[in-house]
Amino acid sequence: MAELFTLPVLLGIAFSGIRLATPYLYAALGETFAQRSGVLNLGVDGIMLMGAFSAFFVALNTGSLWLGLAAAAVVGLLMGLLMALVSITFKAEQGISGIGLYMFGLGLSSLLFRTTVGTVKTISGFQPVKLPLLGDLPILGDIFFRHSLLVYGAFLAVPLAWFILERTTWGLKIRAVGQQPAAADSLGVNVTAVRYACTGLGGVLAGIAGASLSIALTNLFQENLTSGQGFIAVALVYFGGWRPLGVLGGALLFSFVNAFQLWMQVLVPEMEADIAVMLPYLLTIAALAVAVNRTRQPAALAKPFERGEA
Amino acid sequence: MRKHLRTAPVLLTLLALLAGACGGATATTSPSGPFRVAVVMPSATTDMAYSQSMFQAMKAVQAEMGGESALEFAWSEGMFNVPDAAAAMRDYATQGYDLVIAHGSQYGASVQEVAPDFPDTSFAWGTNVDTFGMPNVFAYTAAAEEGGYVNGVMAAMLTQSKIIGITGPVEVGDAKTYIDGFRNGVAATDPSITINATWTGSFSDVALMTEAANTHIAAGADILTGSSQSVVGSIGAAKDKGGVLWFGTQADQATLAPELVVASQVYDWVGVVKDMIAKHQAGTLGGEVFTLRLSNDGLKIAYGTGYSLPADVRSAAEAAIAGIKDGSIKPLP
CATH class of the missing domain: 3.40.50.2300 (Response regulator)
Known part of the structure; x- marks a missing residue:
């Protein structure tokens, strides 16, 4: 057990934890925008799968990872707008339409994979980039500054999301639309437009989350590659109290515990693997029970806006 | 409306x-x-x-x-x-x-x-x-323990770091018996080798499997094996790191990374x-x-196409196959 707390192991845990957190961060930050504007998108996992497939397919066929990433963003945007159409314009029950979107993404990505790629292949994805100066820092350089660009992007997105939501006029509109759509509407804010934009942005980020899996972290595509990560991302939004920093905390907690349990299995073989595997989930549930402050939930979450009602 | x-x-x-x-x-x-x-x-x-x-x-x-x-x-x-x-x-x-x-x-x-x-x-x-x-x-x-044993014999002879990593899905069925046989094959060849095993708790979680493989490599393993459809993640991680060899099971996995797949146990x-x-x-x-079984040709060892296996390792593998077929080697302890 003592071996777990040596420097190389702690470095390894931190390094793995940061890698593992990447797709959760993109997806959960995107979902934060959607939910802050009042749209509950449960289809994140389906969008991630479509993003992962598109990125992989384009990178495989063009040799360009950046084109792959762009494809994932565009496909994610389209999927997000589809969700917006169904839940904002058609005012469908969001819990149900999100599940529909998930199944659509799961089925379509599998079908496309089977018909166009056929079998599992690996590609050379985004390689780790050692940042100048920072990468040479002792310890910290090893943990934080030797990752692929998509990993840096995920962590940079956190302050950016915070800034947009809390410090810009657009962020104010998003929050208003998610809290009091009728009031926002009466002040001339276009509720529909804001919600469309946020759900679309959520889609873009979910697509990139998928791409981070298929062309940066695992460098392959397989049917149901995400195996439910999109749903964890939705849970992380609740966990994080609809705040980007909270989402960051949740994603890091979940990923670090996951990385920790892998190392624990390696170094403490007498520990039952089943218990180790349960750890991230147990801890997340416990933290969720203790930490979540439901009063921060956007008041109009999952409620379609109807002018004149409310 | x-x-x-x-x-x-x-x-x-x-x-x-x-x-x-x-x-x-x-x-x-x-x-x-x-x-x-x-x-x-x-x-x-x-x-x-x-x-x-x-x-x-x-x-x-x-x-x-x-x-x-x-x-x-x-x-x-x-x-x-x-x-x-x-x-x-x-x-x-x-x-x-x-x-x-x-x-x-x-x-x-x-x-x-x-x-x-x-x-x-x-x-x-x-x-x-x-x-x-x-x-x-x-x-x-x-x-599955039969091919696991044969793979284990080869792995024990090929590891330089004397650390081998096992990336398993769920500890049941042939995923477990393969690994039990593998461990036994390693131990019978060189008991001083450390075998680290991880289980992701899922047959399909590729991302966690990839990270499990990265963890083994960081812990010093230069040979990895594992079973289930999620091991494609492990193979990808091994390929990315370079200098890490892979042993497969269930199907011939050489096409994924020809230069590092030493051998696969193939189910026929x-x-x-x-x-x-x-x-x-x-x-x-x-x-x-x-x-x-190996003896009824239901199990076969497919040697990798892009990896040149040293002759002594190959003959040790063939000896293990023969021993399992005639019953002189028990793949499970």
Whole structure:
């Protein structure tokens, strides 16, 4: 057990934890925008799968990872707008339409994979980039500054999301639309437009989350590659109290515990693997029970806006 | 207006189901013609592992018997969801298939439930050895520990760091027996080697499997092995790091990374499927258990195509194969 707390192991845990957190961060930050504007998108996992497939397919066929990433963003945007159409314009029950979107993404990505790629292949994805100066820092350089660009992007997105939501006029509109759509509407804010934009942005980020899996972290595509990560991302939004920093905390907690349990299995073989595997989930549930402050939930979450009602 | 629009999620769901359904293959019925086999599989037919091994065997048996006119073959893949698989099995039996193969150890209860309703249909399931005492249920399994042992012997001779990493899915069935055999093969060759094992708790979580492989490499392993369709993640991680070798099981995994796959234990279900068809045609609809072994050519060791295996390691592997076949080596302790 003592071996777990040596420097190389702690470095390894931190390094793995940061890698593992990447797709959760993109997806959960995107979902934060959607939910802050009042749209509950449960289809994140389906969008991630479509993003992962598109990125992989384009990178495989063009040799360009950046084109792959762009494809994932565009496909994610389209999927997000589809969700917006169904839940904002058609005012469908969001819990149900999100599940529909998930199944659509799961089925379509599998079908496309089977018909166009056929079998599992690996590609050379985004390689780790050692940042100048920072990468040479002792310890910290090893943990934080030797990752692929998509990993840096995920962590940079956190302050950016915070800034947009809390410090810009657009962020104010998003929050208003998610809290009091009728009031926002009466002040001339276009509720529909804001919600469309946020759900679309959520889609873009979910697509990139998928791409981070298929062309940066695992460098392959397989049917149901995400195996439910999109749903964890939705849970992380609740966990994080609809705040980007909270989402960051949740994603890091979940990923670090996951990385920790892998190392624990390696170094403490007498520990039952089943218990180790349960750890991230147990801890997340416990933290969720203790930490979540439901009063921060956007008041109009999952409620379609109807002018004149409310 | 609003009421009509409420149907939108339903439409979206239907669309999703349609997209999912398009992936499967279906067969048409024809009276009294070919022998008809249906297979229900948990993952994709291209999973480089368990489902692919059965799919390829069915295709081989079909070709051997003379094509679709002699053997009709239908399949449902991606059936991780057991109730869906049970429904598919019942469907195939209703359509009059002669043999319905439920290719997953998670399908046992479904076979037990469906088989009694179709006494003229043979059911088969695996990997397991339990026919539930039913006259129309076959069971089949793979002695995965045999190839595991052979792989272990080679791994022990090839490791420089004396640390080997095992990336497992769930500690059950042939995933477990493969690894038990592997450990035993390593220990019999060089007991000083450290074997680290991780289990992700999932057959399909590729991302966590990739990170498990990275963890082993960071802990000093220069050889990795593992089973299930999620090990493609481990192979990808090994490829990215470079200088790490891989041993596969279930299907030949050399195509994923030819330069680092030393050998794969390949499941060849052809003999088992042919035996079951022959039994059915002779009037025995079930009640028997089949086991893939090195000795009956159900298990084969496929050496990697892009990795040049040292001659002494190769001959040690061949000696291990011979020893297991003649019973002088016990792959499990």
